[in-house]
Amino acid sequence: MTGSTYQFDFKDLNISSSMIESVLGYKEGEDRELVTNLIEEILTDTHKVSIIKAEYRVYTDVRFDNETKSITINNVKFQIKKIVFGQIKKSDSVALFLCTAGAEIGQRSREAMRDRDLLKGYIYDVIGSEIVEAAADLMQADLERNMLKIGKKITNRYSPGYCGWDVAEQHNLFELLPENFCNVKLTSSALMDPVKSVSGIIGIGKNVNFNPYTCRMCNMKDCVYRRVRD
């Protein structure tokens, strides 16, 4: 089994104030005075407190079942459902991964919300999500480079909880990963601690493809995230 471990510095992620403004919904030329200073302040703080880690492991013992739209990895079965199954079914191996922005940023978001500073809590939350996604992008890019060296391609990454894949299957995923992988733990209700973490699967093979990810794959038409990104 191969794999890699990463610890990123905040500046590696190239997260800018304008990027966060855009995630918040602001478009070119719109007044954003309300959020600019607060975003800068939170980015500076986040830079100091984030402990950004990522890890992946490649598994070659994989079997797909078209009937049940499931994948079995090292004898652990995942009901990944139609959308994810369709994207990774041509893989000859898969990478399971975890990325985290660390505990502090989620904690600061919760504290701000508790103190009724909803905007501050919201911006911490958004920045935490952007950090973990940016870290996952870097990890995924490195996995892609490593696979290209042996003539293979990779798919997009998919996480339990999305595209119909039951969030409870996080338990199966954590069963396969080494203990304390990325220092992320799983609660009994399948939630990750630290909160700002992402886990999932990436297909690997000669006949798989990476699709430019858009929210349109998902059927959640009123999703607030779709609204700001589309």
Place this chain on the structure above:
Amino acid sequence: MKDFLQKLALCVENGKINKSSPYPPNMRDQDGADELAKRALEEGVKPDEILENALIPAMAKVGNKFSRKEIYVPQMLMAAKAMSSAMVHLKPFFQSGETKRKGKFIIGTVSGDLHDIGKNLVAMMIEGGGWEVIDLGVDVGAEKFLKALDENPNAIIGLSALLTTTMENMKNIVTVIKEKYSSSKILVGGAPVTTEYCKKIGADFYSPDPQGAVNYLKQLAS
């Protein structure tokens, strides 16, 4: 007095918290919702009037603007903060019973789901609509909702979920609540939820935006 309340409503609508808050720039160095609510009470305006004629209409305007996509989440949250700064002065009157709220609203993100932005937006809009909000937080199971209902039997319930998969947990929660409190009203919301799904699981109301929930509660209270 009308002018006073209009000024307060304008502060809430625009997210002007207090005199020292720099936002919005065109209201810099002016009194904010905090000072105006305090002064209104000092000058004899009844807390009911502050709530009914300034805070509730201001938050309704904010909710409608958000529904029409004229403002973003940050502006809505600033308005909520301005409203909260005014509410602080009304709190003693709620506690003494001199000012009555419209009712109680229990809200939580369902078990298995940690997303709380949507839930918080709905909670603050409903609070701005004159209701007492009991926020159970995230990853809330049926038992916790039931316990809150046991303590507040006439409260209305709000369930939130962002994931298609955790949305399924709404069904169990609705079933458990309706078994014990068949007449209780349950609102559901979140990105994957639809009117059809709401009906299918036996919930009472679905709205794609917070203001819809406020309007539904208003109907129930009238």
